[in-house]
Amino acid sequence: MKLWDGWDDFLKLIASDHNLTVEQKAVFLVRFARQNIDTKNQDIADEVIGGEPEKALLAYNKRMKEIFGKLSESFPEVSSEDKGKVKRVQACLEKVYLEQQQHKDSETGSAIASHDWTQICRDMLESQKLNIRRQATEVVSKAFYVELGLVERKHQPRRSSDFSVSPEQGSGFFQLHEEEITQTYEHNEFLEQVIKQGQSKKSQGRRIAIIGEPGAGKTTLLEAIAFSPKTPGFPIWVSLGSLRDKSLEEYLREKWLKDALKTSDVSEQQKELENLFKSGEVLLLLDGVDEMPASSPVEALAKLREELTGWVADARTVLTCRQNVWDASVNALPGFDTYRTLDFSYGESNKPNQVRQFICEWFSKAEKPELGEPLREKLDEDRHQRIRDLVKNPLRLSLLCQSWYFRQGDLPKTKAALYEQFTRAFYDWKQELFPTVPTERQELNTALGLLAREAIDKEKSRFAIRESFAIDVMGEDLFKLATEKLHWLNFVYKDAETDEKVYAFFHPTFQEYFAACAIDDWDYFLNHNNDNPNPFLQYKNKDCVYRVFEPQWKEVILLWIGIERDEEFRKHKDNFIKALVRFWDGCKNLYGYRTCFLAATGIAEFRDSKLADLIILLIFYWGFEKWEESNFDPIAEAAREIIPEIDHPRAINQLIYYRDNSQNRDISEEATYILEKMGIRNQRLHTISELPPLTEEEKDELKKLESIIEQALNEKSRIIKERLAGIQAEPEAMINRLIQLMEKNINNEFIAEVLKKVLGYEHLRLIVKKIKEYVDINIEENEYFDYLYDVIWHCTQNMTYPEFYQAWHGEPCSVQAIEN
Structure with missing residues (x-):
């Protein structure tokens, strides 16, 4: 040649x-x-x-x-x-x-040279290009990449009552999270320094994790790495959702290799592939850890850790993952350098306004530059602060530009309204090629909503939808309209076991929005019988339901709360908020705090809820007033963590008041930190429009709610997030021994961490049962009770409500032998 x-x-x-x-x-x-x-x-x-x-x-x-x-x-x-x-x-x-x-x-002449693997890998990438998750817009031909931040996780010491820093070092007070950005990279810097030159602290460019929220540009960046001339070696792309029940090694040998070589018999080439990996020159691109079929984020990360062994481990690896999944376990993949996709900047000091730049470039490429400035001016209005924050995400900003391209006017107030606008923009975008009438759109939206809801509820991997499942739910005609013409659903891979096609919504957030639209009654999320919260028990003619405690439903719930229909639906939403606030679990109301936190997040999407004032009062009481009484309280910490999600004018006013008027320096600085986290720095107290006056019936209801909440204020502790390992013993005896040591106040913090992190999920029921025995003898005044309570709060975050309830009330539970 x-x-x-x-x-x-x-x-x-x-x-x-x-x-x-x-x-x-x-x-x-x-x-x-x-x-x-x-x-x-x-x-x-x-x-x-x-x-x-x-x-x-x-x-x-x-x-x-x-x-x-x-x-x-x-x-x-x-x-x-x-x-x-x-x-x-x-x-x-x-x-x-x-x-x-x-x-x-x-x-x-080497063992891997009998095939041109460079060409094979490149050709395979080209064939996968159409199946790599569709980007948010096809109007802009030039990608606008986000910056990346190098994340280093650091253990934060517990605050003592005399904690203080000098004014010159005041920023040190605000380092409350376990991760901080130590270096930022522009797109080309990242490709050159990290990918090409291997400049990373832990792995020298061989183990890279790109994390971020949905639509933050993770897959776009991974695609850029795959096709960049700067990328060395043999790039191999794997969408992790396509693994199904196969291991990564099996998938590469049996599925990827067959597709790449376009043959069904690859027995002779499998050894070549292994040697290729052993050469260290393969760049393994793993997209979507969060889309792996797994029951929990921790399980997904643990499963991937097991997959990256043997000859597969010899490859350089770059993976993408939703941030909440990655954060679920600090040490699940300890050898990886972590880079977080950063939001677009919007007027932050010493940074270019990337949102404005993106809008300008978008409309310039769309050959409508005159539309960009009116949109930028609209976003700058004070009342659109929430929308400004939402569109720091690349996907949502692209969709907002598309929506504005077709419909200029005003901006929505909630995420649900924003996605409703995005949905209309999507149909407008497709109208020239595939015209649809309103009745056809409505019929398709209804079918997509039902599919989205059922997939989240029933499919093994909620974002990966089998073709047969979709057709059964939607019907064949609407399925073809959604896949072959409009591309609401896109083919992503074939199941390795059954060879069945698997589809996904063009972005997972739209699946969550459509699912919310398909739910009419709030008891789909919560139907509670405290006498026996068995999910199979009939209560009010329906099964007991506790989706409010399942993380995959949180975004759906928030979108549902933000939907605007008629006055009857508004009352329906108020009743749901009321049910969340008054939830009582019979287990020291640990789960009641969680429902209150969900209600607090929900009023950001339902600002005129008549319970907004009471909820904000509760959150600030738990987060600041109770915190002032004790620096060691997990409920206070959890309450402060969700305040940025409330994003309600009254909550912002309360933070500003604490910042400017509190006599407690810790509270003033904490309020300042939260405001800065929300992008609010110099804002003063502002006038808030009055809500409609309460009826006498509503006033009585509020008094009842306040009485219920008062019963829940009895607890102290804090959450310390750190993984420990290295203990081996028989579980029940070990738990008893650890608690006995805590009674003697011997290294309580360490023991609490052992109970929370070393023991596996299968031991949580036993831990709850044993701690309940100590709680029953009224030892709240003892110091070690704080740490036991910390462990119990951890259990509520990792167990379903029925599981916890049964363990708390003495239901028998099986315990497997603990593994090292």
Whole structure:
């Protein structure tokens, strides 16, 4: 094979990596073809564009300017204003091409060289490109990448009553979270320093985790890594949701390899693949840890840790994961350097306004630059502070731009209203190619809602929906409309066991929104019988239901609360908020705190709820007033943590009041920290519109609620998050021994951590049972009770309510032998 035989294919790959349009690609491929190195620009223009020579040259120059702009992402020297750009680009391209050829040549004759694995991996990536999760918009051809922050997790010491810092070091007071950003990277810096040069503290670029919330650009970044000329080695992409019941090793040998080689018999090539991994040159790109079929985030991370063993562990690995899943276990994947996708900035000091930049670029690319400024002005209005925060997320900002492109006007007040607007924008976006009428849209929305709800409730992996399941729920005609035309649902992979197609909503957040729209009655989330909270027990003609305690339903619940329909539905939402606040569990109301916290988060989506004032009063009482009485209280800490989620004018006013008027320095500084976390720095107290006056019936109800809540204020402790390991004993005897040591006040904090973190999920019921025995003998005044209460609060976060209730009230539970 001659040296330059692969040049044309190389140019096509470069064009694809840099998102060149059809017109740009045509010019690029001809201009930089080997036979055209010395050809004049006019001749290229005449060949590619044609027509009148002068106009053809103008069009050629315009396209070349656009091409240079895109190539400058990978080749900074191209951005120079000096003449001779074509020659500089040619030199850059030749350098990259020759490096790749040299790498190929070095592998010749080795055990892995019987196939051209570079080409096989690249071809496989190209075939997967359409199935890699669809991006939020196809209007903008140039990706707008988010910054990344290097995360280092640090144990935070417990505060003592005399804790203080000098004013000059006041920021040290606010380091309350277990992770902090130690370095930020722009997109090209990350590709160059971390991916290409391997500059990372723990793993030298061999173990990289990219975490962030949905729509934060994780998959977009992973795709950029996969296709970047800066990326060394053999990139292999795996969507982790496609593993199903197979191990990662089995998937690579049996599924990926067959697809890559386009053959069903890969028995001879499996050893080559193993050797390829053992060479250390494979770059394994694992997308969506949160989409793995697992019962909990901790299980998903533990499962992945088990998968990254054997020859698979020899690869360089870059994975993406939702932040809440990654944070569920601090040490699940300890060898990984963690990089968090950072929100777009919006007016923060010393930072460019990335939201405004994105809007400007979006509408410029959409050839409607005049629409950008009105949207930016609308976002700047004080009443749209919540929307400003939402659109710091790239997906939601893209959708907002799409929505504004089709419908200029006002901005919504809740996430549900925002997604309703996004949904209309989605149909408008597709209308030219696949027109739909309102009745057809409504019918499809109803079917999508039912599918979304049932998938979250019943599918093994809630975001991965089997084709047969979808057709059973939606019907074949609506399924085809959603998949083949509108692409609300997109094919992502085939099940390795059954070969059945698996689909997903074009983004998981839309699945949650559609699910919320499909729920009419709040007892779908909560139907409580405290005498016996058995999920199979009939109560008020329905099964007992406790979805309010299941994390996969939280976002659905918040979206449901934000839906606007009629006055009857508004009363329905008020009744749900009321049920959350008055929930009583018969287990020292530990779960009652959780429902109150959910109600507090909910009033951000339902600001005119008549219970808003009472809920805010409770949260601030637990978070600040009770905290002032004791610095060691997990409920107080949990209450303060959710205040940013409340995002209600009254809550903001209360924080401002504490900041400016509290005589307690800790409370003043804590309020300042929370306000800054919410993006509020210099705001003063502001006028709040009055709610409608309460009826006498509502006043009586509030008095009853206040009485119920007062019964729940009896507890002290705090949550310390740290993983410990290294204990082996028979579980029941060990738990008894640990609690006996706590009675003697011997290293209580350490023992509490052993009970919380070393023992597995299967031992939580036994821990609850044993601690309940101590609680029953009224030892609340003893110091070690604080730590026992800390352990119990941990159990409520990791057990369903029926499980906890049965353990608390002495139901028998089986205990497996503890593992080291």
